[in-house]
């Protein structure tokens with residue numbers, strides 16, 4: 001089997017050609033370094049992606065909270081990640097890295113908050129400084 005893979009590990013963006021029957025019978029050309037070979041092998045046998053999205057927030061200083069998977073998740077789980085947060089609303093306050101969905105789609109990876117979001121009421125006359133809000 002042959003597969004063309006563009007390495008995204010660094011800005012060089014090497015175009016690689018993998019030839020393989022299985023993980024033990026794998027070769028790659030077009031990579032300028034070993035990192036490209038590892039990336040290409042992962043793309044052929046265990047492709048993963050970071051999942052990023054936003055969810056609604058109730059009572060927050062903003063209406064939406066950016067979320068992401070803690071680590072890259074199997075590429076074939078991305079649609080299930082999207083389904084898991086569809087229609088989800090979280091309550092403020094939320095701390096960066098709080099778990100929003102645990103073990104999403106049985107992947108072993110959590111979806112977490114990508115930023116801290118204070119409650120709307122924490123943004124009082126002092127701009128929320130008294131409760132640790134942004135300055």
Ligand code: SF4
Pocket residue numbers: 007008009010011012013014030031032033034035036037
């Ligand atoms: S193969 Fe090496 S040089 Fe080429 S894009 Fe990947 S990391 Fe960069």
